[in-house]
Amino acid sequence: MREPEALEPYRHWTPEPSPDAPAFFVVGVAMRLVKLKISSLRCFRDVELELSPGINAFVGPNGAGKTSLLEAAFVLSHGRSFRSGARDALIRRGERSLGIFAEVLHADGRLDRLGMGKDGVHWQARLNFEGCSVAELLGRCAVVSFDPGSHALISGGAEERRRFLDWGVFHVEHTFLELWRRYQRALKQRNSLLRNKQSDNALFAPWEHELDESAANIDRLRRSYLDRLAPVLAQSVATLLPELGELSLRYRPGWSEHGTLREQLASSRGRDLSKGHTTIGPHRADWQIAFAHAPAREHLSRGQEKLTALACLLAQAGLFSEERGEWPIVCIDDLASELDRAHQAALVEQLRVADAQVLVTGTELPASLDPQARVFHVEQGVATPLL
Numbered sequence: 197m198r199e200p201e202a203l204e205p206y207r208h209w210t211p212e213p214s215p216d217a218p219a220f221f222v223v224g225v226a227m228r229l230v231k232l233k234i235s236s237l238r239c240f241r242d243v244e245l246e247l248s249p250g251i252n253a254f255v256g257p258n259g260a261g262k263t264s265l266l267e268a269a270f271v272l273s274h275g276r277s278f279r280s281g282a283r284d285a286l287i288r289r290g291e292r293s294l295g296i297f298a299e300v301l302h303a304d305g306r307l308d309r310l311g312m313g314k315d316g317v318h319w320q321a322r323l324n325f326e327g328c329s330v331a332e333l334l335g336r337c338a339v340v341s342f343d344p345g346s347h348a349l350i351s352g353g354a355e356e357r358r359r360f361l362d363w364g365v366f367h368v369e370h371t372f373l374e375l376w377r378r379y380q381r382a383l384k385q386r387n388s389l390l391r392n393k394q395s396d397n398a399l400f401a402p403w404e405h406e407l408d409e410s411a412a413n414i415d416r417l418r419r420s421y422l423d424r425l426a427p428v429l430a431q432s433v434a435t436l437l438p439e440l441g442e443l444s445l446r447y448r449p450g451w452s453e454h455g456t457l458r459e460q461l462a463s464s465r466g467r468d469l470s471k472g473h474t475t476i477g478p479h480r481a482d483w484q485i486a487f488a489h490a491p492a493r494e495h496l497s498r499g500q501e502k503l504t505a506l507a508c509l510l511a512q513a514g515l516f517s518e519e520r521g522e523w524p525i526v527c528i529d530d531l532a533s534e535l536d537r538a539h540q541a542a543l544v545e546q547l548r549v550a551d552a553q554v555l556v557t558g559t560e561l562p563a564s565l566d567p568q569a570r571v572f573h574v575e576q577g578v579a580t581p582l583l
């Protein structure tokens with residue numbers, strides 16, 4: 197029997213960079229990290245940084261802790277690191293907890309004081325010195341990151357692309373998280389029935405009903421986000437990768453568009469019982485990019501994969517600024533080794549035009565950086581501002 201995803205059609209469309217579409221480097225105002233304080237994160241015991249509203253460069257030898265500073269900023273917006281497998285490794289060896297504190301100045305003048313702490317497995321959040329949910333805190337800070345793992349957005353598994361999509365949806369539509377949790381709860385229940393080899397229709401029906409309802413809303417929000425992202429993405433791709441020709445986007449909801457998810461869940465129970473988990477639904481969604489001159493992923497060089505990922509991140513930041521009125525904070529890990537000089541210069545120029553706050557790392561100061569950049573020397577878990 198063929199895998200269900202092979203049967204599912206991708207929705208496919210070719211976005212036009214329309215003149216009304218927001219430029220992906222919208223001139224505007226940006227969210228800024230004024231202060232970043234971390235304790236017991238990787239090689240850092242305690243560090244407190246006063247950041248520049250423009251470019252902040254962290255320079256130092258390998259293993260000095262540069263990426264870890266970016267990770268701290270990223271956690272405030274994603275609730276996880278951008279490095280895979282970093283879940284437990286974030287806490288400094290020998291310590292039981294870590295803390296990240298930041299002051300975030302919004303474009304409208306609001307100042308948020310964000311605190312995230314991890315004691316063992318769970319994160320706790322504080323907003324303006326009061327306890328709050330992690331979701332509420334993540335909604336107050338937006339960080340996009342371009343790092344050595346970013347090409348996985350193009351060449352990696354679907355999970356990476358779902359995360360990208362859902363981060364974009366969540367930051368505009370805060371109800372998304374609750375929908376997603378509802379879906380996950382019902383999925384867990386159905387998977388538990390499958391693992392216990394239950395086959396009674398009455399046991400499955402309520403969970404499949406719940407899955408169907410939340411899936412329809414998740415799918416609607418994801419489609420709407422991709423529809424809004426597409427013209428901005430077309431523009432950023434045309435700037436960074438003009439040689440690849442017209443862009444097309446594909447979206448797969450995770451189940452067939454013929455019939456409801458509820459019907460398909462009922463008819464896939466036999467297969468799901470043998471696999472021990474639910475094989476269709478929005479947890480299997482995916483989206484992909486193709487180009488006229490590179491119709492398959494395998495046609496892209498590693499550098500082109502990175503540039504495509506960068507175009508996606510810039511488009512996401514541009515759309516965020518259009519919809520939320522402020523540019524996210526941009527982290528770039530190891531700029532010099534990720535992009536050639538021409539693309540480094542193009543990226544730096546775009547971020548300058550957007551007036552975005554940038555946190556960038558390198559073993560040396562990248563030549564393309566503005567001489568006004570604030571430079572920090574990082575070595576053995578100590579970050580020192582250079583005058």
Ligand SMILES: Nc1ncnc2c1ncn2[C@@H]1O[C@H](COP(=O)(O)OP(=O)(O)OP(=O)(O)O)[C@@H](O)[C@H]1O
Pocket residue numbers: 237238239240256257258259260261262263264265284285286287288289557559
């Ligand atoms: N949980 C941990 N506890 C203590 N030290 C850690 C922990 N995890 C990582 N480290 C150390 O912290 C440092 C973190 O390195 P990080 O990746 O931030 O450095 P970097 O300056 O970005 O390096 P590179 O230029 O090689 O990418 C490394 O020396 C690493 O060995």
